Amino acid sequence: xxxxxxxxxxxxxxxEAEALLTRNSIGRIxxxxxxxxxxxxxxxxxxAAWSFGRxxxxxxxxxxxxxxxxxxxxxxxxxxFDWQSVVVKGPFSQRGSVxxxxxxxxxxxxxxxxxxxxxTADDPAPHxxxxxxxHASEIHGRCSASGDAGLTVPxx
Numbered sequence: 661x662x663x664x665x666x667x668x669x670x671x672x673x674x675x676e677a678e679a680l681l682t683r684n685s686i687g688r689i690x691x692x693x694x695x696x697x698x699x700x701x702x703x704x705x706x707x708a709a710w711s712f713g714r715x716x717x718x719x720x721x722x723x724x725x726x727x728x729x730x731x732x733x734x735x736x737x738x739x740x741f742d743w744q745s746v747v748v749k750g751p752f753s754q755r756g757s758v759x760x761x762x763x764x765x766x767x768x769x770x771x772x773x774x775x776x777x778x779x780t781a782d783d784p785a786p787h788x789x790x791x792x793x794x795h796a797s798e799i800h801g802r803c804s805a806s807g808d809a810g811l812t813v814p815x816x
Contacts, residue, residue, distance in 0.1 A: 665807020667741035672801030677746045680736060680801060681706040685774055687734035689794070691752070693723045705770045709796045711748065712767040714778070714788045721790060724752045728759060732794055741806045750797035754790050762793040
């Protein structure tokens with residue numbers, strides 16, 4: 661008889677969490693207003709403690725104007741016990757807001773590395789015309805790995 665080793669859970673080191681953020685371009689942004697929490701998928705590009713993205717005018721932006729603190733999450737999942745996840749918390753700001761601590765041209769250049777047609781005549785999503793930045797004030801990552809990559813050991 662063999663016994664499967666349990667999965668190993670651990671916190672990601674800072675550089676591992678930032679590498680995961682940099683490798684990916686799809687995540688989820690969570691924001692709240694009063695007793696309601698919303699979570700929406702977004703495209704993003706992470707660069708130098710900022711996640712840049714774009715969205716369209718709507719309820720999300722109205723909510724984030726009242727409470728700019730939000731959370732963002734991205735992950736890589738290979739299996740039930742083989743995954744990495746990073747949660748970023750920080751203030752959200754859109755272009756032109758008083759609290760925007762980022763440069764629009766730099767953000768646009770970053771977004772165009774993800775999708776060169778961003779905010780041009782050939783943009784496949786022209787309705788997403790609001791550029792935003794979210795500062796990574798806090799970054800926390802975790803990962804899980806199958807015990808010995810799924811190997812089993814003999815039971816005693």
